[in-house]
Amino acid sequence: MFRSSSSATARYVSRACAQRRFASTKTVREVLEEVVPKKQLQLKQLKTEHGQAVLGDVKVEHVVGGMRGLKAMLWEASVLDPIEGIRFHGLSIADCQKVLPAAPGGKEIIAESMLWLLLTGKIPTEAETRQLSRELAEKGELPEYIEKLIDSLPSTLHPMTQLGMGVAALNHESKFQQAYERGIKKSEYWTYALEDSLDLLAKLPALAARIYRNIYNPGKPLPKINKDLDLVGNYVNMLGYGDNHDLTEYLRLYIAIHGDHEGGNASAHTSHLVGSTLADPYLAYAAGLYALAGPLHGLANQEVLRWQMNMQKELGGNITHESIKEFLWKTLKSGQVVPGYGHGVLRNPDPRFMALQQFCDTRPALLQDPIVQLVKKTYEVAPAVLKEHGKTKNPYPNVDAASGCVLYHYGLTQFKASHTAYYTVIFGVSRALGCLTQYVWSRALGLPIERPKSLSMDAIEKLIKQ
Ligand SMILES: CC(C)(COP(=O)(O)OP(=O)(O)OC[C@H]1O[C@@H](n2cnc3c(N)ncnc32)[C@H](O)[C@@H]1OP(=O)(O)O)[C@@H](O)C(=O)NCCC(=O)NCCS
Numbered sequence: 317m318f319r320s321s322s323s324a325t326a327r328y329v330s331r332a333c334a335q336r337r338f339a340s341t342k343t344v345r346e347v348l349e350e351v352v353p354k355k356q357l358q359l360k361q362l363k364t365e366h367g368q369a370v371l372g373d374v375k376v377e378h379v380v381g382g383m384r385g386l387k388a389m390l391w392e393a394s395v396l397d398p399i400e401g402i403r404f405h406g407l408s409i410a411d412c413q414k415v416l417p418a419a420p421g422g423k424e425i426i427a428e429s430m431l432w433l434l435l436t437g438k439i440p441t442e443a444e445t446r447q448l449s450r451e452l453a454e455k456g457e458l459p460e461y462i463e464k465l466i467d468s469l470p471s472t473l474h475p476m477t478q479l480g481m482g483v484a485a486l487n488h489e490s491k492f493q494q495a496y497e498r499g500i501k502k503s504e505y506w507t508y509a510l511e512d513s514l515d516l517l518a519k520l521p522a523l524a525a526r527i528y529r530n531i532y533n534p535g536k537p538l539p540k541i542n543k544d545l546d547l548v549g550n551y552v553n554m555l556g557y558g559d560n561h562d563l564t565e566y567l568r569l570y571i572a573i574h575g576d577h578e579g580g581n582a583s584a585h586t587s588h589l590v591g592s593t594l595a596d597p598y599l600a601y602a603a604g605l606y607a608l609a610g611p612l613h614g615l616a617n618q619e620v621l622r623w624q625m626n627m628q629k630e631l632g633g634n635i636t637h638e639s640i641k642e643f644l645w646k647t648l649k650s651g652q653v654v655p656g657y658g659h660g661v662l663r664n665p666d667p668r669f670m671a672l673q674q675f676c677d678t679r680p681a682l683l684q685d686p687i688v689q690l691v692k693k694t695y696e697v698a699p700a701v702l703k704e705h706g707k708t709k710n711p712y713p714n715v716d717a718a719s720g721c722v723l724y725h726y727g728l729t730q731f732k733a734s735h736t737a738y739y740t741v742i743f744g745v746s747r748a749l750g751c752l753t754q755y756v757w758s759r760a761l762g763l764p765i766e767r768p769k770s771l772s773m774d775a776i777e778k779l780i781k782q
Pocket of ligand 1: 384611612613614616648652653654655656657658659660661707708709710714715716
């Protein structure tokens, strides 16, 4: 939608800033009503005029190698460049930090302005962002049966399992599913998908905060949703940290920039696949959450914290670059991966990691925190060790190398056992922005059910001989 060269982006950014001062306030639905027909036409033209154009070869290494690099999926909101990192409709994280509205009294991007950009490809005005915040806050309370369901679960059940269960059960509310049963036209699917997606996004903070309360502060009253706060402001409040402005700002930034990472990652791809069966957005996102719960994906933020804390314990008071290097080699020689390093697509330090580091650099309290310092020191050593080890294609940190450790500093220290660690739930709240955006677009574009062709090894050998 937007060109991604830096001068084009700069022009776009300054034009967008100017437009922001004069634009009228629209709802996200109204903007989508304008954008959808244009994108439908674009897809129609792609299919009719370029349907047979070749985008790449399918090699045996793709089939047996997790489809790495295979261009085989449509995803509208963001595209990941191996070197530059993520761009949301052409805008880098730094561009977004310049043009997307923050919360009143805050500086960081918020979930609502990122959601608006992901859904529409346009930059919301301040007023449009506030209007969306208000709408989400008004829809944010959980139905009683969900509260009862979550309260009935054992506190030893992993928070991600609980989150997925709550999201799936919310499909009792699905307007998409009800409309489908009534027999609506295919062209109307996306409007119901949008309503469900906004409803689900609105309820995620209350659901996720209830899980946190039940596991770590049982019996503590949960604050009501404040209609004047943004989504993450309310989330932090319900988690019990509402008086911590820095944590609120950190989570605003983290949730916004972590909201989408193109479509091929496991959670996005899973929710896309499940959505393609016309399962409603709640079921599709619940499926995505269970992909996120794996240690090679979303659980990595908890694994990093566990690993850095073990490092801290083992190396004691005097941690040097040399002792970190030895610890890294010990991890690698024991056959484990270094959590928070490597990536399926990226071949440079993750700009999301760099944005979180920049956030830390502006806060002296964070810079003095031992675990945050250790993350920084590890970054100074790990890429060289991983290069020497020679296996990973990307020896640099990804966003999870820092994210959980910063939360630890801010008081989310409940890490008695991996099976009850909460950090990935916050990632789960964030990634809903991208997965649900694509759900809406997949229905607007009438994308079909996914059905790639699989082959057995014998069938592959036969094809090679032919
Ligand atoms: C993210 C990840 C799953 C990507 O996997 P991938 O696309 O298969 O990565 P590569 O192609 O670079 O993997 C090639 C080899 O390097 C290894 N490797 C990759 N990252 C590694 C790491 N951080 N530490 C040690 N070895 C690593 C792989 O396990 C693989 O080994 P194998 O050939 O014995 O199977 C992988 O880098 C990883 O496990 N990282 C740690 C977990 C993590 O941080 N996940 C969050 C990602 S956002």
